[in-house]
Amino acid sequence: MSWYRWKGEDLELSLRVQPRAPRDGFVGPDPGGDYYRVRIQSPPVDGKGTESLKRFIAASFGVPPSRVTILSGEHARYKRLRIESPRLFPIPVDAA
Secondary structure, three states, rough: OOOOEEEOOOEEEEOOOOOOOOOEEEEOOOOOOOOEEEEEEOOOOOOHHHHHHHHHHHHHHOOOOOHHHEEEOOOOOOOEEEEOOOOOOOOOOHHH
């Protein structure tokens, strides 16, 4: 399995999120290639981490936050997201 998949014009990502990081950023795929690791500054309290992740992903992929949907794992480190018609792909393709 890959950490990303296209469904028509939409992109689905499987992410492992590290909260309370020094800065927001993409780290790289996990050793098995099932998840892409992402760091977020916000703590995982009261949904702040998830909202921060949505804003970071939206800005990185060139879409408004309303076009980023959490498909699963809203309160977990492992999340699946859908990005509606992303304009950018900021993660290197060879990272798959």
